Amino acid sequence: MKRRFAVASLSLAVVLGLGTLPAVAAGTAPAAQSPDVDVTKVKAHLTELHSIAGRNGGTRRSTGQGYRDSVAYVKGKLQAAGYTVTEQPCTSGCSSGAGPNLIAEWPHGDANDVYMFGAHLDSVSAGPGMNDNGSGSAALLENALTLARQNPTMQGRVRFAWWTDEEQGLNGSDFYVRSLSSAQRSAITAYYNFDMIASTNGGYFVNHVTSAAAAPMKAYWDSLGLQPEENTEGAGRSDDYSFEQYGIPTSGYAMGASARKTSAQAAKWGGTAGTSYDPCYHRSCDNLDNINTTGLDRASDGIAYTIWQRAVGTGDDGGGDGCDTDPVVNGGFESGSSPWTGDTGTIGAHSGQSAHTGTRFAWLAGYGSTHTESVAQTVTVPAGCTRLTYWLHIDTDESGTTAYDTFKVKADGTTLATLSNADARDGYVQRTVDLGAYAGRQVALSFTGSEDGSLQTGFVLDDVSLLAG
Template sequence: MNHTPRRRTAALAVASAISLLTLSSPTAGAQAPTVAAAAPDVPVANVQAHLQKLQDIATANNGNRRAGSAGYTASTSYVKSTLEAAGYTVTLQRCTTCDYPSDNVVADWPGGDASKTYMFGAHLDSVSAGPGINDNGSGSAILLENALQLAKANPTLTGHVRFAWWTDEEQGLNGSAHYVKSLTSAQRGQIKAYYNFDMVASTNGGYFINHITTAAAAPMKAYWDSLGLQPEENVEGAGRSDDYSFENYGIPTSGYAMGASARKTSAQASKWGGTAGSAYDPCYHSACDKYPSNINVTGLDRSADGLAYTIWHTAVDGGGTTPVGGPLANGGFESGATAWTGSVSRITNSTGRPAHTGSWKLWLGSHGTTTSEEVSQSFAVPADAASPTLTYWIRIDTAESGSTVYDKATVQVNGTTKHSYSNASTPKSTWSQKTIDLSAYKGTTITLRLAATEDSSLQTSFVIDDVATSF
């Protein structure tokens, strides 16, 4: 990842890119495409093998893979030859305006609607101080293995898939900026979304998504939500990696990251593990950014699989007909915290407030002090559901009086508030059933979030039970 946030587009010469957008027919002898019902589980061992290769290249070339260096040239040769052997049409685009003139590697998988092109990219160069294995061998490696897995599965495509490995990112996003500027307006218009992968295996990392609330980010968030990771917006990386080059031309973007030199907060350490107050990547832009010592294999695996899900969701399923994850689980809370994440201690069989049925329920609030609590769960909404709905029961008990709002509760789907309540809501001290229409989410995985906040005095209890779906 580039150290300095970008604030403007660098002045670049306009070059022809028609060859980068020309789609060739499948190579002779290629297998007939078949429909793949679900994204593959990307073998993390294969991703690690690519990282070892990049480490070997750096070791043989003065310890780095900086753009324009022998280490970078060897890296591009490895990526290009691996892709061509798998059946990709690969173009080396020379960036003559880069600080270190060198090549972008652009690879197209034959087939799919070119007017609906989805791009997936990562920068291939390192800084001169080290081999750049997390920054950004990690993004480059999951991209390469996903390209190979797509070729192996050879599914029928509804969109076109293009992968890119950028040069000169560390000098100011120059390779990707050169590529996007070299396209015509019509060619840019064909790119429906660009997904970036930069530092996806930080050893003290978190789970960050670029533009997490956008439509482009939805499949990426859905996959990590299905793992209960509670991802956050990639604030540190804003404007500092190659997605910014596409944003400058109005192309929707998203991507995964696990963090660079910023420090992990106590709240993040509580939910993700690791060390609060320490950098996400203690070897950021340093000689110790090596394989295997500076790779979080779990994060690498989760990033690789989330990338696969996003490719299938956008270009194979054509918008997400194959949701990840299973159905809503333990909606009546009778199995305690099972399937829920967050403030799970608030799932209780305490007799202080009644359950709607059984003994267990979710009891938010009731403290009479400044608090914030939430639980969440991700589950799939089938694509063929006729009238998908979610129902739940809620009871509100409060020591507050009057119509002034002090304490609040919300029911959210994918970050959007569907229902809201407060100490002033009616009815009180009685159960009421509520319904949410899930028709807009068919064929996707959604995250249900039940949350409450209280102010500094007088309690309000928000008790929720018997959450259920109907498909």
């Protein structure tokens, strides 16, 4: 019979040291290869932007000195970190006297496979714009500096942008995209936008949440149990729209503006139903007190996760070749439960079984009574990285060749492999499933162990991986 220690049945939040969501600690990125972005450093950039506004009439409007000083601050940090930085004057379509766009490129990786990450740097005239949009600007800046400090081997090219004159009609980003040649636009594989990612009564919204571009953004917030929703309020209202107009795939994070939080959203995310996501939207009170640090931390880390998933390692968006970075995160279960979902209490260093490698594994079923347990993870399957492998030990009290208890591997609910008590062997056996039919797609992988009414069969799973195939 199966015996579990209490630690094995802890919830995802407790395993990660989070307590109950939404209180999230630093260092919770679900992928070991993506770094934690220090939210205290993000807030230090916000403090400087707030001080700049304070020295310039309480605003960083695109046509004022507060905006130009903001550009100078961000530019100085980026140049010192080794970026190729360009100020692009907006010579048509922008407000008279508007300051420049700021474009920073990390000069490594394939220049024909560009991932852009952008945020508007200007505020409205009424206030300093700490949430709108110091939050997105500061998070991008610290992500850029983190990338430079880490200096990983790049496959794709990462380009950051801070836009002018967004508040007057998306003018800076529109000018930028219009100024590109057809070839330059085609080189942009995806654009990610970050506008208002620290709303005090906010929700967790992803632009085009079901799209391929959004896959890593959604996966990160899914791994924290946030169940993000589509950013309907922001559709067509921020700089990603300028890229959409030219057919460039887009996504991004937002936490909401003047729309009101629903009762269902308050039940899911906390906060106050019937109240605006940001009660200080476009007001003078959009200051340093108007920042949701928890949301800012989650968004900042999700940006890093997306950069690493898209441009570091495989360097593709699920449609390219290569398998330099394993798309399966925490496949050996050594880093807690994240980003696995389902019966995560099956994951642990349980008494009575042993790991294939390390100390932790997922022990599915094994009770000797009618029981079903599953663990699942959503991954993007790159072309050329389609061989799903896993190590499975089947421990059974059944005998003979009749399949009483089963283990199933599924992709998006379709069963790809079935094993049973009749397949039991001594120790672990490596098994392989072909995911070639899912290449270039996001897919939900699940592993399920089921028992009938008597005689236990435990399915002990470890070291799940996607390999070149």
